[in-house]
Amino acid sequence: xxxxxxxxxxxxxxxxxxxxxxxxxxxxxxxxxxxxxxxxxxxxxxxxxxxxxxxxxxxxxxxxxxxxxxxxxxxxxxxxxxxxxxxxxxxxxxxxxxxxxxxxxxxxxxxxxxxxxxxxxxxxxxxxxxxxxxxxxxxxxxxxxxxxxxxxxxxxxxxxxxxxxxxxxxxxxxxxxxxxxxxxxxxxxxxxxxxxxxxxxxxxxxxxxxxxxxxxxxxxxxxxxxxxxxxxxxxxxxxxxxxxxxxxxxxxxxxxxxxxxxxxxxxxxxxxx
Amino acid sequence: xxxxxxxxxxxxxxxxxxxxxxxxxxxxxxxxxxxxxxxxxxxxxxxxxxxxxxxxxxxxxxxxxxxxxxxxxxxxxxxxxxxxxxxxxxxxxxxxxxxxxxxxxxxxxxxxxxxxxxxxxxxxxxxxxxxxxxxxxxxxxxxxxxxxxxxxxxxxxxxxxxxxxxxxxxxxxxxxxxxxxxxxxxxxxxxxxxxxxxxxxxxxxxxxxxxxxxxxxxxxxxxxxxxxxxxxxxxxxxxxxxxxxxxxxxxxxxxxxxxxxxxxxxxxxxxxxxxxxxxxxxxxxxxxxxxxxxxxxxxxxxxxxxxxxx
Numbered sequence: 001x002x003x004x005x006x007x008x009x010x011x012x013x014x015x016x017x018x019x020x021x022x023x024x025x026x027x028x029x030x031x032x033x034x035x036x037x038x039x040x041x042x043x044x045x046x047x048x049x050x051x052x053x054x055x056x057x058x059x060x061x062x063x064x065x066x067x068x069x070x071x072x073x074x075x076x077x078x079x080x081x082x083x084x085x086x087x088x089x090x091x092x093x094x095x096x097x098x099x100x101x102x103x104x105x106x107x108x109x110x111x112x113x114x115x116x117x118x119x120x121x122x123x124x125x126x127x128x129x130x131x132x133x134x135x136x137x138x139x140x141x142x143x144x145x146x147x148x149x150x151x152x153x154x155x156x157x158x159x160x161x162x163x164x165x166x167x168x169x170x171x172x173x174x175x176x177x178x179x180x181x182x183x184x185x186x187x188x189x190x191x192x193x194x195x196x197x198x199x200x201x202x203x204x205x206x207x208x209x210x211x212x213x214x215x216x217x218x219x220x221x222x223x224x225x226x227x228x229x230x231x232x233x234x235x236x237x238x239x240x241x242x243x244x245x246x247x248x249x250x251x252x253x254x255x256x257x258x259x260x261x262x263x264x265x266x267x268x269x270x271x272x273x
Numbered sequence: 274x275x276x277x278x279x280x281x282x283x284x285x286x287x288x289x290x291x292x293x294x295x296x297x298x299x300x301x302x303x304x305x306x307x308x309x310x311x312x313x314x315x316x317x318x319x320x321x322x323x324x325x326x327x328x329x330x331x332x333x334x335x336x337x338x339x340x341x342x343x344x345x346x347x348x349x350x351x352x353x354x355x356x357x358x359x360x361x362x363x364x365x366x367x368x369x370x371x372x373x374x375x376x377x378x379x380x381x382x383x384x385x386x387x388x389x390x391x392x393x394x395x396x397x398x399x400x401x402x403x404x405x406x407x408x409x410x411x412x413x414x415x416x417x418x419x420x421x422x423x424x425x426x427x428x429x430x431x432x433x434x435x436x437x438x439x440x441x442x443x444x445x446x447x448x449x450x451x452x453x454x455x456x457x458x459x460x461x462x463x464x465x466x467x468x469x470x471x472x473x474x475x476x477x478x479x480x481x482x483x484x485x486x487x488x489x490x491x492x493x494x495x496x497x498x499x500x501x502x503x504x505x506x507x508x509x510x511x512x513x514x515x516x517x518x519x520x521x522x523x524x525x526x527x528x529x530x531x532x533x534x535x536x537x538x539x540x541x542x543x544x545x546x547x548x549x550x551x552x553x554x555x556x557x558x559x560x561x562x563x564x565x566x567x568x569x570x571x572x573x574x575x576x577x578x579x580x581x582x583x
Contacts, residue, residue, distance in 0.1 A: 059341050107340075108370050114340050116369035119360060125330050126365055129337020129345075132322065136298070137341065156361075159330035167322070 001219040005048065009215050011273070012082070013043040017244045018271045019081075019091055020074040025264045027095040030103070033254040034148060035075035037179040037212070037239040044218045045144055046079040054084050054112070059139040064130050066115055068123025069148035069177060070104040071256070077101055077110070085112035121154030123147070124174065128164045131172040131232075142226070145174045150182030152193045158203070164232045165204030173225045174200075174234040177212065179241035181252040200234045212237025245270055274474075276439040277414035280378040283435060284309025286421040287346060291317050297425060300335050300347040302328045307437075308348040308378045332358040332375065336365035339372040344425060347373060351380035351393035351434055355400050366430050367403040374424045376433040381521035382549070382566055383438040383471055383559040392554035398526020400432045401499050407452070408498040410434045410528075412473035413443040416496060419450035427452065434470060436521070438559050441474035443494075455502035457509065461491035464581055465509040465516050466573070469495045469528050472519040475563075475570045482574030488581060501531050507539045516544040517577050521568060524548035545580040547573055 016039050024030035042065075046052060050063035067076045074094065081088045086100065093099035100109045104118025114130070117123035127145035134141060151157060164172055176196055184190045197207045206228040210217040218237075225233035241255070242248025245267045248259075259267055290297050291313050298320045305311040305323060314321035324331040328349050335345040347354065354377040355362060366373045377396065384392045400408050409424070409431065411417040417435060424431040443458070458473070459480055468476035473494045480490045491509055495502070510516050516536060518529040529546030536544055549566055563569050567576070 064341075106368065108368070115336065115371075116364055119364045122333050122361060122365050125333035126337035126340065129334035129339075130341050131337075132334070133298070133338040133341035133343045136320065136343065139341075156329050156333065159327040160334070163322075163324055163327070163330055163334065166325075 001216060006215045009043050009048060012047055013040050014271060014273065016043060016075065016078040018268060019078040021245060021259065021264065021267045021271065023074045023077070023091050023094040024258045026092050028258045029095050030074055030258060031071040031256045032074065032258070033181065033241040033248060033251070034069060034177065034179065035072045036243045036245060036248065037241045038072050038146060038177045039075045040213045040215065041175055041177070041218055041237055042075050042079050044215060046083060049222055051141065052083060059134050059137045059141065063141045064114055064127070064143045066117065066123045066127040066130070066143065066145045067105050068117055068127065068145050069120065069151050070117030070123060073101070073103065073105055076105060080110070080112040083112065120151040121156040124157055125160035127172060128160050128169060131169040132167060135169065135171065141171065143172045145172065147174060147176050149176055149178040149180065149187050149193060149196060152176065152196055153191050158199065161200055161203040161205065168230060169232045170229050172232040173222065174232065176234060176236050177239050178236055179239045181241045181250070181255065183252065183255050185252055197236050204231055206231050206233040207236065208233070209236045209238065212239035213243060275442045277442055278439040279411055279414050279417035279435045280309045280437065282414045282417040283376055283378070283421055284312040286418045287313045288316055290422065290425050291320065294344065294425065296342060296344050298322065298338055298343045298345050300324055300331050300345055302326055302331045302349040302353065304349055310348050328353040328358045329361050332361040333365045335373045336369055336371045345373050346376055348376050348378065350391060351377035351396045352391060355396040355432065356393065359399055363403055367405045370405045371430060372428055374431045374433070376421065376435065378435045379437040380434045381436055381471060382554045382562040382568070383436045383521065385437065385559040385562065386556050388556035389553040394523045394549045394554060395526065396434060397498055397522050397528065401526065401531065406430045406432055407500065408432045409496060410469040410498055411496055412470060412494050413440055415442065415444040415446060415448045416450060419448055420496070423450050423452055436471050438471070440471050443474055443477070453497045453500045453502055455493050455495045455497070455505040457491060457505070458494050459490070459492040461489040461513065463489045463513055463515065464577055465491045465493060465513045466519060466577065467493045467495050467506065467516065467528060467532050468519040469498065471521045472568060475568065475573055476519050478570030479573035479577065482571060483577060486578055488578065490577065495528060498528060498531060501535060503535045503539060506532060506535050510536065510542045511540065514542050515581060516542055517580060518544070518546045518548070519573055520548040522548055524550055545576060547576055
């Protein structure tokens with residue numbers, strides 16, 4: 001990936017970070033931490049990697065992305081608005097009574113969202129189902145599933161990992177946003193789910209570990225995942241929860257809490273274009 | 274009386290549908306021999322996904338298949354398909370409003386020897402409460418085949434509840450299933466007996482006992498639990514003045530509750546609910562269990578008689 005492209009993606013991600021903080025601040029509700037940790041990967045997938053048309057989203061022309069860690073809606077919605085699924089102004093109405101932008105992604109409400117997620121663990125198996133269905137249809141398009149490391153405590157994640165490994169869904173790539181934090185604290189203290197990479201490998205997955213904020217590493221990992229043809233791929237992305245906002249970084253308290261007025265000002269200053 | 278297993282009709286119809294529509298896919302959770310999806314699996318191995326003993330994953334994967342245009346039928350025993358996987362049915366299938374068909378067998382006491390762990394007596398309650406989901410409990414082999422055909426043609430989530438056992442044949446191949454329509458199978462003027470599933474044949478047989486006591490019972494097959502045909506229910510009780518419900522399910526949340534809700538809002542008449550009361554099932558032969566829990570024609574007649582005389 002050339003450096004101009006990296007620069008373009010970085011600028012986009014920075015814009016999305018501002019939108020994430022603004023959405024959660026305006027709504028005084030939502031999940032900034034895990035949105036900021038995954039936004040670089042989402043930016044890459046939506047604006048460099050995937051064919052993700054707004055219209056005519058048939059199985060032969062559309063890659064799919066399932067936000068299994070559904071609470072990262074601020075990140076997802078900022079990307080979908082940029083794609084043109086709905087006006088950017090709608091972002092300011094996130095989580096409000098008359099908005100399409102539900103607290104968690106709902107396919108019946110939000111254009112560009114294919115499946116409903118929020119109760120953790122349920123997006124990933126739906127991504128597996130989509131990959132199975134697209135393969136049956138003869139599509140060569142790809143499915144990406146985005147999970148959190150805390151989410152990997154859900155048993156169904158490993159049921160889905162088992163079945164994708166069994167059915168060799170090679171057009172499925174999972175990304176684990178391994179930011180190490182969950183609502184109650186450190187993932188390893190709350191319930192040690194590690195080693196996540198070994199667990200996927202044991203379920204017959206191709207496994208890579210990367211820095212989830214480095215666009216060159218993200219690009220290389222996705223290219224490698226595409227080259228794997230006999231099994232599904234998982235990219236374990238080491239990330240920083242709250243990335244880009246100093247007081248949110250590595251602070252589990254910003255998993256699901258909005259910034260106050262003063263914190264908002266600081267954050268917007270730090271994320272200025 | 275001739276008996277045929279509704280789940281066999283499911284397997285046979287699924288096989289026919291598979292030949293007619295390449296988008297139909299089937300998922301099972303290691304019970305394909307019992308649910309009869311094995312018939313489809315043998316003919317269409319590429320469109321059959323055995324998900325192993327992982328019902329939550331099966332239901333959620335089915336929602337994913339529906340998302341990309343497939344018509345998935347997902348099968349297991351009723352307790353696992355609706356109980357074990359309930360929250361997946363709720364979020365991925367119903368909140369997502371996906372075109373998933375959950376067809377569960379081995380509902381109710383007639384599972385028999387496996388006992389309470391495997392006898393779903395709560396599945397109608399936990400599915401009836403879910404928005405977008407239509408709930409169907411066919412009465413016999415022939416209605417099952419037609420209900421499965423309906424499910425395949427309907428765009429949206431469907432739950433079909435089937436028993437394990439072979440049940441008396443009530444209809445024939447000319448039977449027409451109408452979604453959302455309760456059918457009067459026998460006309461009567463003294464009491465309306467609303468039944469579903471395995472209990473429809475018992476309710477019909479109960480009318481013979483009641484006749485001897487001079488009671489003319491109307492029997493209504495309520496095979497669509499949701500949306501409920503409140504019009505037919507209210508019309509029948511307007512004529513008879515008394516309602517009895519019979520179900521192989523807990524009386525809380527199932528047919529009895531659905532009819533009670535209808536009567537309270539639409540025109541109250543005395544109601545007597547026959548079903549399982551504040552109990553789990555237990556091991557035994559299907560017929561012995563039905564006797565032990567009062568779900569036989571003789572007991573339906575007896576309870577209906579005392580209800581009318583009370």
